[in-house]
Amino acid sequence: MRSVTTLILILATLLAVGCSKKVPQDPYKEQQRKVLMNKGRLVQDLARPANVHAAKIESATLVRGLRGTGADEPPSSYQQLVLNDLSRDIEKKRTAKSEIASLNTAIVLLETIVPPGARKGDRLDAKIKLPPGSEASSIQNGYVEDAEMYQYMTADIIRRGYVLGVANGFVTLDPNLIENNSPIAYKEGKIIGGAVVARSRPIWLEIKEDERSAGVAQRIEDVINKRFSYTKPGYAGKKKVAEAKAGAARINLEVPEEYRDNVIRYVNVVLAISFYETADELNERVDRLAQQLLEPESSEFASLQLEAIGSSNAKVLDAIRRGLDSPNDAVRFNSAITSAYFNVRQDRQKTAKILAEFARTNATYRPAALATLGVSMKTSFDVDSELRKLLSEQNIETRYGAFRALWTRNPTDYMIQGENMADQFSYHCLNCGGSPYVHVSESSRPEIVLFNSDAIYLQGAVEIEANPRLTIRADEDGIVVKEYAAGDGIDEQRRVSYKVDDVVRAIVELGGTYPDVVSFLTQAKTKKFLYATSDSGQTTECPLAIDALPGAKVSSFKRIRDVEAVVKREEAREKAERKAKKEPSMWSSWFKKKDESSEFNLDEFDAVNGGDVESATGTFDGETPDVSSNDDSDRSEEFSLNEDE
Secondary structure, three states: OHHHHHHHHHHHHHHHHHHHOOOOOOHHHHHHHHHHHOOOOEHHHHEEEEOOOOEEEEEEEEEEOOOOOOOOOOOOHHHHHHHHHHHOOHHHHHHHHHHHHOOOOEEEEEEEEEOOOOOOOOEEEEEEEOOOOOOOOOOOOOEEEEEEEEEEEEOOOEEEEEEEEEEEEEOEEOHHHHHOOOOOOOOEEEEEEEEEEOOOOOEEEEEOHHHOOHHHHHHHHHHHHHHOEEEOOOOOOEEEOEEEEOOOOEEEEOOOHHHOOOHHHHHHHHHOOEOOOOHHHHHHHHHHHHHHHOOOOOHHHHHHHHHHHOOOOHHHHHHHHHHHOOOOHHHHHHHHHHHHHHOOHHHHHHHHHHHHHHHHHOOOOHHHHHHHHHHOOOOOHHHHHHHHHHOOOOOHHHHHHHHHHHHHHOOOOOOOOOEEEOOOEEEEEEOOOOOOEEEEOOOOOOEEEEEOHHHEEEOOOOEEEEEOOEEEEEEOOEEEEEEOOOOOOOOEEEEEOOEHHHHHHHHHHOOOOHHHHHHHHHHHHHOOOEEEEOOOOOEEEOOEEEOOOOOOOOOOOOOOOOOHHHHHHHHHHHHHHHHOOOOOOOOHHHHOOOOOOOOOOHHHHHHHHOOOOOOOOOOOOOOOOOOOOOOOOOOOEEOOOOOOO
């Protein structure tokens, strides 16, 4: 009897063990189940953008060529940084200490802002200034050579990150500060387009932790690549923009060329791509978005959603075309922006005319209209034609904005083609109709544009000192441009006509720099020597503009390049958080939302945080991204070389 009981117990135990054993699941079916669970959702519901903040990079370096206005500074941490950098080169190490002590050099601080999505080789403006307490009197005529720029970090000790940029070029002072006799007028300036990005700043999507799986990552990669592709220089054919990485946790993104100047829009469009939906569900969504596009309050949101679906959908194109015919400005504008990025042949002419009209008549939409015309529909003659017409408009923002858009599309366009002036700056003498105008660039690239150059000249008892050794003076026979040589050298001069074009060329022939030409033009305007003849034959003072690109000063258009104000505000907030011993979280307030369905905007952020930014980046939906400065950098806090910040 006992043996029978024992046998029954053994059988029961074996049966229980057998029943508790898990049945192996098919991995493919499990991934398919996860994909189907996310049916009807958008990419923004499953992933958040990362590395979308701007990075400030800095350097302490030596500015040379100061002609006695530098200083032999007492020992400091800045001096030690410069000495260490010079000592890495055997040739420079021998003369490093004497060069630092020279009155023809000064230690300066450089900084620039690297926007998200920046590629290796991109050019940026670098701000330059004397450090607090410097004994140098001026950095005019100075230049910087091979200054490596870093993102400084602080953990247990202050340390440098990777080399993210290298700066070269001449210092251009701010004419407005000089005209207003500012005490810092000669102590700070810019190296225009002088900072070259040494390391790309990629952007990516970080899949939310509770959504991570190989199936979800692969699906996100597939739907993004189905919508977008890009052309890589040196490679044949188009490449995919999205690639799943890091164990299904991250999707690396490349930025298509047409979105290079508006990375924020590109990321917003990617986030609006559908993760998974049936054909019937897609048709229903397009019908709903088509109605929302025609409502001014929802037209921007709807246009982005329709842009995410793409121009391959006939119903999407029909919706956008109805928007182009709308009597409402907001609806027509948002439809035209999406139409421009779609670049459908039969819609190019109409789209170009609508955006050109906004550039001509609407100050609010002008920056976005011209920026979009510059980067989209690159093969369209209609766009080129509309931009050329804008070159003769009265408004200088419209004229110069059209010039820059044409230059972005094709630097050799016959209407704006310029000359390389001794590798100093790009010089453009345009005869395009409209009133004469002089434009000086203090951002992006060194550039002088004379609108109707034949009608611009000097008048009066001209006496200008472009720099202490370069003068422009009038005599009985014209204008004398004279370069005074140093030491026992021989002075040189050129006698030219009163035409501004001739004077500019003479300055360059005598070895003058871009800052010298800028100084000449701004002084000529300030001292009322700059004149022009109108079409009617009247003589009037010729206007001069500095950086008249639409949106460069004040604009409601959220452009990716206008990130400096956001960076400064975020730095202030970060410092306040650290002071209160809070865990730093760079963009936590920016991305935090009470309702996931509501769209965040910059005004909302400012209302909550008390900030005020004239022009800044665009909007995102989602949670806080990982904002590490580089793909493989650590999460140390950022540190600034500038003590006065």
